[in-house]
Amino acid sequence: MSLDLDDTIVAIASAPGGAARGVVRLSGARSAACVARLFEPTHATTAPSVVTGQLTLPRGLGQIPARLYLWPGRRSYTRQPAAELHTLGSPPILEAVVESLCTAGARLARPGEFTLRAFLAGRLDLTQAEAVLGVIDARGQAQLDTALAQLAGGLAGPLAALRSRLLDLLAHLEAGLDFADEDIEFITPDALAAQLSAAAGEVTRLAERMRSRRDTSELPRVVLVGPPNAGKSSLLNALAGRNAAIVSEIAGTTRDYVTCQLVAEEQEFLLVDTAGQIDVHGESPLEGLALATTARQRREADVTVFCCEAGAFRFTHAPYDDCGSNSAIQVWTKCDVRQPPPDAPGIRTSSRTGAGLGELTRAIAARLHERTADAVVASTAARCGESLELAGVALARARDLVARRGGEELVAAEVRTALDGLGQVAGAVYTDDVLDRVFGKFCIGK
Ligand SMILES: Nc1nc2c(ncn2[C@@H]2O[C@H](COP(=O)(O)OP(=O)(O)OP(=O)(O)O)[C@@H](O)[C@H]2O)c(=O)[nH]1
Ligand SMILES: [Mg+2]
Numbered sequence: 001m002s003l004d005l006d007d008t009i010v011a012i013a014s015a016p017g018g019a020a021r022g023v024v025r026l027s028g029a030r031s032a033a034c035v036a037r038l039f040e041p042t043h044a045t046t047a048p049s050v051v052t053g054q055l056t057l058p059r060g061l062g063q064i065p066a067r068l069y070l071w072p073g074r075r076s077y078t079r080q081p082a083a084e085l086h087t088l089g090s091p092p093i094l095e096a097v098v099e100s101l102c103t104a105g106a107r108l109a110r111p112g113e114f115t116l117r118a119f120l121a122g123r124l125d126l127t128q129a130e131a132v133l134g135v136i137d138a139r140g141q142a143q144l145d146t147a148l149a150q151l152a153g154g155l156a157g158p159l160a161a162l163r164s165r166l167l168d169l170l171a172h173l174e175a176g177l178d179f180a181d182e183d184i185e186f187i188t189p190d191a192l193a194a195q196l197s198a199a200a201g202e203v204t205r206l207a208e209r210m211r212s213r214r215d216t217s218e219l220p221r222v223v224l225v226g227p228p229n230a231g232k233s234s235l236l237n238a239l240a241g242r243n244a245a246i247v248s249e250i251a252g253t254t255r256d257y258v259t260c261q262l263v264a265e266e267q268e269f270l271l272v273d274t275a276g277q278i279d280v281h282g283e284s285p286l287e288g289l290a291l292a293t294t295a296r297q298r299r300e301a302d303v304t305v306f307c308c309e310a311g312a313f314r315f316t317h318a319p320y321d322d323c324g325s326n327s328a329i330q331v332w333t334k335c336d337v338r339q340p341p342p343d344a345p346g347i348r349t350s351s352r353t354g355a356g357l358g359e360l361t362r363a364i365a366a367r368l369h370e371r372t373a374d375a376v377v378a379s380t381a382a383r384c385g386e387s388l389e390l391a392g393v394a395l396a397r398a399r400d401l402v403a404r405r406g407g408e409e410l411v412a413a414e415v416r417t418a419l420d421g422l423g424q425v426a427g428a429v430y431t432d433d434v435l436d437r438v439f440g441k442f443c444i445g446k
Contacts, residue, residue: 005080005117008034009109010101011445012094019089024097025445027114030105031083032070037104038097039068039085055087057096064093078114079121112439115446119427119439126427127155127384129439132446155206156426162202163422166415169195173412192411193402199418200395206425207388219261219270222364223297226307228252228276231333234351235307236260236273239361245273252276257297265365272297303367305329305360310348311338329363331356384425391421 008028014021026034041053051068066087076082085097102108112133119129169192176186187195224232228251236245236258245258258273274294298304310332330346332339336353340346347363349356398414401407 005120008106009113009117010034010098010106011109011114012098013084013114013445014089014094016091018091021086022089022091022094024085024087024094024101025082025109025114026084026101026106027076027078027080027082027109027117028106029081031081032072034101034104034106035068035070035083035085038100039066041068055085055097055100057093058100059096061093061096064088074121077123078117079123080117109444111444112446113444116439125156125159127159127425129427131155158202158206159422159426162199162206163419163426165195166199166419166422169199170412170415170419173408173415176408177412189402189405193399196395196399196402196415200392200399203388203392203395203418203422207385207392219268220302220368221270221272221297221300222303222305222368223272223274223301224305224307225274225294225298226276226333227309227312230276230307230309230312231351232276232307233258233273235305235331235333235349235360236271238351238354238357239271257293264361264368267365267368269302269364269368272301274298303329303364305331305364307331307333308340308346309333310335310340329360329367331360387421387424389421391418391425394418394421 006029008026008030010024010026012022013025014023038055038057039051039053040056041051043052049070049072051070053066053068054063055066056063064087066085069084069086071082073081087093087097098108112129115124115129115132118124119126124132169187172187173192179186224235226232229249233245233247233254237243237247240260240262244260246253252275254273254275256275260271260273262269262271274297275291306328308331311334332344332346332348334350334352335348335355336350340348347356347359349360351357394414394417398411398418401411401414
């Protein structure tokens with residue numbers, strides 16, 4: 001990743017493909033000079049930062065209307081002089097604009113380079129830079145909300161507050177060390193232990209908020225499991241509104257898994273039908289394979305929907321040990337024929353009449369919402385897990401030292417280690433490979 005901030009960089013900033021309007025963005029000292037080589041104002045404006053005019057383009061494209069937005073000082077996203085040209089969103093036109101700007105002295109921006117400059121200028125911390133990516137990649141409202149919260153300082157705020165408290169604590173400890181020969185106590189052991197405990201608790205909470213199971217680039221998987229003939233494939237077809245999976249009265253119809261891309265309350269997900277779980281004894285090789293496939297799908301499930309045929313079982317609870325987990329939904333099928341026991345928990349459905357399908361969709365959406373609420377920060381979590389753990393362990397060791405009346409030098413050293421760990425999360429301490437990992441995932445122009 002180039003840290004050369006003197007170059008003026010340029011890229012198409014609007015989405016790929018044709019659109020009514022396209023945006024070309026520049027950042028760097030020569031932004032205005034580069035633009036002046038191809039843009040000519042046509043209207044006098046009262047606001048010098050927005051100018052209407054036309055672009056003269058090569059390759060016979062001629063003159064195209066455009067509007068220029070200028071940030072001459074440090075008030076831009078990158079805190080550098082910056083410019084945006086808004087014109088017709090036609091890919092050949094936008095490419096010709098970029099080409100002309102490169103001829104005029106700009107260079108093509110690398111992926112994420114605008115956000116990298118914003119980060120290096122202190123406009124964003126690393127967790128917020130990752131949130132920019134989260135906003136770009138958001139699938140559905142829940143992910144967008146979380147990414148925006150992170151961008152607005154959802155993680156950066158508590159992180160900065162925690163680091164500031166630990167820096168104060170370190171200052172007290174170090175002052176104590178400087179005046180070790182005199183009888184001044186800057187902080188009592190009890191107050192020190194209490195503050196270290198509070199900080200360790202805060203690190204744990206931050207780590208929990210960041211924990212997430214998978215990258216957002218994959219759709220979450222909602223997996224239908226249950227005994228053969230329970231009506232899983234019928235449920236998939238009913239939810240999909242088409243015959244995606246084969247249905248028959250013969251138990252063991254589905255042998256492989258079938259998937260369908262669906263939307264529940266604006267959240268996209270993959271609904272996965274699996275083979276019914278047949279008694280393992282006397283299994284054929286095909287059944288063995290079907291079982292293994294189902295087991296893998298269950299492991300990879302973000303939400304598991306346990307299907308039981310109402311009346312066919314004597315269970316008042318679902319016959320699965322992991323049914324009580326947060327991401328599990330219990331469903332009774334074929335309720336048009338028979339009802340489960342009145343006090344049995346679970347959603348009563350019928351693929352034949354459509355009963356309960358709305359309730360099931362809402363339950364799936366709610367589970368997905370809980371799951372995705374943290375998924376946007378998955379990349380932050382992947383990058384920061386180790387550093388946060390390091391910070392948490394150091395704080396725990398510091399607390400132990402205080403309890404055992406260990407020397408304040410040692411406590412101060414542990415607090416410094418914790419601060420280093422937290423600094424890596426915020427990007428106060430960063431290395432080129434961390435920057436590469438974070439910004440390498442961006443698309444060009446952001
Ligand atoms: N009356 C009624 N019958 C249903 C309903 N859902 C499924 N069935 C019937 O139950 C039988 C089994 O349905 P499937 O959807 O193939 O069941 P499955 O769980 O996918 O079965 P396997 O693939 O063998 O594991 C079929 O004859 C369906 O017509 C329902 O809501 N009401
Ligand atoms: Mg089936």
